[in-house]
Amino acid sequence: MKIRVNRIIKKTKAEGPGVRYCIWFQGCSRHCKGCWARETWSFEAGKEYDVDEIIEDILSTKGIEGVTFLGGEPFEQTEALEIIASKVQHAGMSVVCFTGFRLEEIKTQNCLKYIDLLIDGEFRDNEKDYSRPWVGSKNQRYHFFTERYNENILKSKNKIEVRVQKNGLILFNGMGDFKKLKQKIDMIVKH
Template sequence: MATDTLRLYQYLLATRTEGPGLRAAVWVQGCPNHCRGCMTPETWSFTDGYDMEATALAEEILATPGLEGVTFAGGEPFAQAAALAALAAPLRAAGLGVITFTGFTLAALKARKDSATEALLAATDLLIDGPYIEALACTDKPWVGSSNQQYHHLTDRYRESVAAYEKKKNKLEIRIFPDGRILANGMLPEEALRAVKNLKSATLLCNDAV
């Protein structure tokens, strides 16, 4: 696969549940972490999903009015670091902020010492890291699924907004399409998320932390 070809599970051009403000959100397909209790094991396979060129997705995101930024989740974003860095470059050049979730710790990513990982870290304003640990599940930290996961402000862009969001509750968005498909994204307690997921025709889009 070319380095600017993304393998995607899903994307949304405008959501308010995946970080501060109105954001595009991109869930990549493929995750090697296999966290116990992961809400989206359907994102684990590296052969499911579909291909999309980073330039094509960047064009769609840049044509969406009113966005503050973009959120990369999964699946595992750092399994596709080069393609996501290629996607992030024109978005950052246009002034959008970048939040990236990962099931790896920042220390493990830094220890890789590979250029694609470094490029995606350099393109990220806020990194939310660490695997989902079922025993540490929580819903009182904005956008994260278990309390081990940490916010790493790689730039100052989201420092104030994360502090402000810590006083707010997590949200869930549910979209119902004319053909009956139901798309849910955001955060709720695990039991409620599983109930939503069990709705007929429902697709659940969690960030990488769940």
């Protein structure tokens, strides 16, 4: 089984509770207005991996609380999502998944049974709100499917992580006002 991935960060504290292994799925046919991740839309871009290769990498990464799936749209590659999520849960780690769909649209998907926390709804620019953890707009909802997490985790704050690669490329992840942050970084770089 193959999976098309936009990027992977093996350890981040900005995409769900605790330290997490994060997989950005490549491909999203929803094309929401105001989407800030347009590079994840194409189903041709990114990189193809073998699902087993990813599972092996997750299981050999020390010090993670679980895995977060983001996109792109994880629910456009549900078979791969289900296989990875089930292995992660089986290994005693937690599974968090973001989707642009509303739960009502995907409620028959089998992979939901391997997800501890589902965060649904696309980012909406006109409903921007960075006051809640990991989400950027008011329409997005948290669904706790297992006892692993509950509303208590929502007391944590939104975070943005910045990584500077060896080639000078700056990568952001997490959630917050990316535009403002970029302006600040541009000012620093210019001075």
